[in-house]
Amino acid sequence: MEATYKRYLLKFKVPSGTSRGVLMEKETWFLFLKDGLKRGIGECAIFRGLSSDDRPDYEIQLKLLCNQINMNNKVSLEILKNFPSIQMGYEMAVLSLNGKNSFELFPSKFTDGTDSIPINGLIWMGEIDFMKAQIKQKIDEGFDCLKLKIGALPFEKELELLSEIRNEFSKDEMIIRVDANGGFSPDDVMDKLNKLANLDIHSIEQPIKANQRKRMSSICSKTPVPIALDEELIGVFDPLDRESLLDQVSPQYIILKPSLLGGFKSCEHWIELAEQRSIGWWVTSALESNIGLNAIAQWTYQLGITSHQGLGTGGLFSNNIDSPLQVKPGQLKFNINSCWNTKF
Numbered sequence: 001m002e003a004t005y006k007r008y009l010l011k012f013k014v015p016s017g018t019s020r021g022v023l024m025e026k027e028t029w030f031l032f033l034k035d036g037l038k039r040g041i042g043e044c045a046i047f048r049g050l051s052s053d054d055r056p057d058y059e060i061q062l063k064l065l066c067n068q069i070n071m072n073n074k075v076s077l078e079i080l081k082n083f084p085s086i087q088m089g090y091e092m093a094v095l096s097l098n099g100k101n102s103f104e105l106f107p108s109k110f111t112d113g114t115d116s117i118p119i120n121g122l123i124w125m126g127e128i129d130f131m132k133a134q135i136k137q138k139i140d141e142g143f144d145c146l147k148l149k150i151g152a153l154p155f156e157k158e159l160e161l162l163s164e165i166r167n168e169f170s171k172d173e174m175i176i177r178v179d180a181n182g183g184f185s186p187d188d189v190m191d192k193l194n195k196l197a198n199l200d201i202h203s204i205e206q207p208i209k210a211n212q213r214k215r216m217s218s219i220c221s222k223t224p225v226p227i228a229l230d231e232e233l234i235g236v237f238d239p240l241d242r243e244s245l246l247d248q249v250s251p252q253y254i255i256l257k258p259s260l261l262g263g264f265k266s267c268e269h270w271i272e273l274a275e276q277r278s279i280g281w282w283v284t285s286a287l288e289s290n291i292g293l294n295a296i297a298q299w300t301y302q303l304g305i306t307s308h309q310g311l312g313t314g315g316l317f318s319n320n321i322d323s324p325l326q327v328k329p330g331q332l333k334f335n336i337n338s339c340w341n342t343k344f
């Protein structure tokens with residue numbers, strides 16, 4: 001077997017704002033496996049500033065992995081656990097190599113084009129008019145679940161924006177999720193949660209910064225708005241530590257991002273632990289290219305999901321890889337009549 005890798009820089013069509021700043025581009029890496037006539041591709045979608053494997057020796061680890069494969073040495077996912085995005089990329093590449101073709105990892109009604117995945121419409125931070133324009137576009141596109149990134153603008157302005165949506169649509173007509181990315185202060189978080197509760201908000205992701213388990217536990221026990229842990233799960237690799245986190249914090253939901261949590265098997269472990277504790281969950285992509293999004297979507301579908309997932313649409317980047325993934329209306333679909341662009 002032969003393994004190679006390639007760096008790829010995704011360019012945002014429009015600068016995208018989060019509480020961590022404005023994103024102009026997104027780095028990712030592709031891992032290629034070749035075994036005779038068979039080809040496999042995986043995406044190592046590191047997220048600089050967020051991934052626990054955002055380290056100076058990242059490319060060195062990719063090179064070591066390829067060397068091990070090229071020398072026919074066995075590679076286990078376990079030895080890659082400190083590099084979750086590489087762990088994800090390798091797992092994806094192996095599934096791709098062994099699949100029906102390079103891009104069909106989990107055959108299902110999704111991949112044959114007869115079923116789709118309900119997803120939320122993501123509203124990026126920005127000036128109020130920009131956010132309003134995004135909301136209108138998502139509603140026009142048929143989304144019945146919106147997720148707004150909040151925390152960068154004055155909170156009262158964000159409340160006004162959320163109120164406008166809720167005044168037009170009841171909670172039965174439109175699900176509203178918000179993501180604070182850890183942007184709230186522990187001192188005023190409960191006051192903000194109470195105000196959000198008046199708007200029938202479905203859930204809020206990571207209201208305060210991660211690694212404050214005692215405070216987060218207190219918030220989860222009192223909150224009028226269900227809490228979803230996101231960044232809190234990043235870098236938690238030890239099985240016992242995962243159990244301890246969920247037992248101590250007792251969140252209402254957890255967010256599963258395979259590229260940040262170490263791949264599909266790692267996320268399935270989180271799901272098992274969550275369901276044992278009656279904790280809800282959904283899957284979210286993390287600015288992967290269409291290569292990674294495709295794999296995550298296929299894996300997500302075969303989990304038997306029934307709620308809206310936080311999967312991307314592939315439309316953020318000007319130089320994304322052409323794929324059969326489509327969004328209509330408010331659903332992620334696989335168009336079997338479309339082709340992949342394999343020249344990238």
